[in-house]
Amino acid sequence: MGNQADRSAGEAAPAKNGALITTSGLVKQFPTGGYLFTALNGINLLIDRGEFTGLVGPSGSGKTTLLNIIGALDYPSSGSAVVLGSDTKHLNHKQSARLRNHHIGFIFQTYNLLPVYTVYENVEFPLLLLGMEADRRRRAVTQALEWVGLTDRAQQRPAQLSGGESQRVAVARAMVKKPEIVLADEPTANLDAENSHNILRMMVELNTELETTFIFATHDEKVIRYLRRRITLRDGRVVEDREMEPDYTT
Amino acid sequence: MIVKLAFRNLMGAGLRTWLNVIVLSLAFVMIIWVKGMLEGMNNYARTAKIDSEVGGGQFWHRSYDPYDMLTYEESHGVPPPALSRLVERGEAAAVLLTPASIYPDGRLQSVVLKGIDPGQKIVNLPASFLAVETPGAIPGMIGNMMAHQTKLEIGDYVTARWRDVHGTFDATDIRIVQIMRTTQPTIDQGQIWVPLARLQEMMRAPGEASYLVLAKGAETIPEGIEGWIHRNPEYLLQEISDMIQMKSVSMNIIYSLLLLLGLLAIFDTQVLSIWRRRKEIGTFMALGMERGKVIRLFTFEGALHGIFALLVGAIYGIPVLAWTLRRGLSMPEITDNIGFAIPETLYPSYGGQLVIGTTILVFITVTIVSFLPATKIAKLKPTDALRGKQS
Numbered sequence: 001m002g003n004q005a006d007r008s009a010g011e012a013a014p015a016k017n018g019a020l021i022t023t024s025g026l027v028k029q030f031p032t033g034g035y036l037f038t039a040l041n042g043i044n045l046l047i048d049r050g051e052f053t054g055l056v057g058p059s060g061s062g063k064t065t066l067l068n069i070i071g072a073l074d075y076p077s078s079g080s081a082v083v084l085g086s087d088t089k090h091l092n093h094k095q096s097a098r099l100r101n102h103h104i105g106f107i108f109q110t111y112n113l114l115p116v117y118t119v120y121e122n123v124e125f126p127l128l129l130l131g132m133e134a135d136r137r138r139r140a141v142t143q144a145l146e147w148v149g150l151t152d153r154a155q156q157r158p159a160q161l162s163g164g165e166s167q168r169v170a171v172a173r174a175m176v177k178k179p180e181i182v183l184a185d186e187p188t189a190n191l192d193a194e195n196s197h198n199i200l201r202m203m204v205e206l207n208t209e210l211e212t213t214f215i216f217a218t219h220d221e222k223v224i225r226y227l228r229r230r231i232t233l234r235d236g237r238v239v240e241d242r243e244m245e246p247d248y249t250t
Numbered sequence: 251m252i253v254k255l256a257f258r259n260l261m262g263a264g265l266r267t268w269l270n271v272i273v274l275s276l277a278f279v280m281i282i283w284v285k286g287m288l289e290g291m292n293n294y295a296r297t298a299k300i301d302s303e304v305g306g307g308q309f310w311h312r313s314y315d316p317y318d319m320l321t322y323e324e325s326h327g328v329p330p331p332a333l334s335r336l337v338e339r340g341e342a343a344a345v346l347l348t349p350a351s352i353y354p355d356g357r358l359q360s361v362v363l364k365g366i367d368p369g370q371k372i373v374n375l376p377a378s379f380l381a382v383e384t385p386g387a388i389p390g391m392i393g394n395m396m397a398h399q400t401k402l403e404i405g406d407y408v409t410a411r412w413r414d415v416h417g418t419f420d421a422t423d424i425r426i427v428q429i430m431r432t433t434q435p436t437i438d439q440g441q442i443w444v445p446l447a448r449l450q451e452m453m454r455a456p457g458e459a460s461y462l463v464l465a466k467g468a469e470t471i472p473e474g475i476e477g478w479i480h481r482n483p484e485y486l487l488q489e490i491s492d493m494i495q496m497k498s499v500s501m502n503i504i505y506s507l508l509l510l511l512g513l514l515a516i517f518d519t520q521v522l523s524i525w526r527r528r529k530e531i532g533t534f535m536a537l538g539m540e541r542g543k544v545i546r547l548f549t550f551e552g553a554l555h556g557i558f559a560l561l562v563g564a565i566y567g568i569p570v571l572a573w574t575l576r577r578g579l580s581m582p583e584i585t586d587n588i589g590f591a592i593p594e595t596l597y598p599s600y601g602g603q604l605v606i607g608t609t610i611l612v613f614i615t616v617t618i619v620s621f622l623p624a625t626k627i628a629k630l631k632p633t634d635a636l637r638g639k640q641s
Contacts, residue, residue, distance in 0.1 A: 073536060073632040093541050101538020108636070112533040116255075116262035128251045129538050173537075 025079035057233035063217035072096035105174030107184035144176040164195030274512035274559035279567035286598035306468035343372035344459035350412035365449030379428035390424035393438025532635030552620020
């Protein structure tokens, strides 16, 4: 995997271009059957602009929980997660929604496309939430569809697309507003090898071109090969955080 | 955006949407139809009663109580000059009542003899038929319901027995000279109309009356008439209003049930929709849609059922309602005993207020019913929603 600069577990990585995301002593507990299950236990991280980072670990290690907290979809039980200068713990529902709407794109394992909308309309949706005017919206959607190579499928509905195409639409939807951060939760879990590599290559290009920070929650080797930084979680703790040389060969 | 999305979601739901819409539209059209019928019935009953009985109001002898036949013998007198002048000028018609017994086919039947001037033009009664000579008998006119009950026909004689003002019983024959076709039971059932002068003579009560009916639109109502009480049309029509009100309560229950059925279908759809679409709700939230907006979206989706129901209802309802408006609805004979005038063909009355009021009622109730399940979204955690879990 090439050059790997190891960091001790739990120690925050130094900022290069200015940290977009900082977590300090982040703890997340869930009440489960009369006791508190600790999903994240003292996570300290710094994630910079333009990173292509993966949260790696087995099921139940806390990857998705951490991704959700970074995406302001959930709140820490203690500690803090500061995203783009906002401590997510202190954001109300409206402010969290605003943060996600303006700055964060999501890609899900199951694509989560809106079934009654066409491809074009699915990609357009975040821009409608932003209240962008029609002309700019049209240009942005067309560009996003070009990035993912789905211009000719713009009027199709999600049910008419393959898994790979659906995930490309999800990528276009996440990227259309050119967010600072894209959070991808197991984006290739439902895709075959070829589609996975296509999607990942596309993400790398967008990361390079737009300097968007990509954070993955994954345990898929295909994804891990593309990462430039790998944060390994186990039982809610960071056990390894190291930079890597990505391997783009299929 | 919410409108467009709600519209698409609803269209996407296909048959389920249209079933809800059809049930709701049925409730919508039924409410207008039933209320229109009641309004038409009310209008007809009031108009018929005004035309044939109430006129522009009445002056009652102080003892007259229309609901107590036993007082009829005592409740008459000579109208004071202020009222007599109205009668002379043709602005009022005097009516004298007395209880009597008749013996059609040898059976005893209690009736009220009502004396009215055959030349009067105040109430819509064919009183002019009473202006005939019937040697050895008094000319009498009955309504079709009374004729049906007593089996009396034109030309028949029936013996009537009554008491005069001194309490002396007397009897004579009445010859039926006319059977008037009326739907107004209060001038028909148990009544025989005779010439006023003859009844005054029979009762030995010259110039007396039980009540006077004023001409419709009478402008000058004499005031402070001693011994006589003025009853305005609203007072005299109160009974009808109360009866219509009573009938409308039972009708209200019927269409409320229908509306409830429609609302229940929408409530059910909303609950199911929120349950099934948790993942979609989570996606909306993840994409940055505020929770309030998601609630608004689902509420609007439900409310759109109401709008569609109004449109669908209009498509088939307008022709149906217009047809009933033009052709009316034939009423069964059983309605003769309903207590107020029911026409043979009832024409509904669909006022703007009724249509707009019903539209607003349907829209508001549907919106409320749609909003209530949508409030569950406020408690839904985005992370749970994305996993399709209920918070």
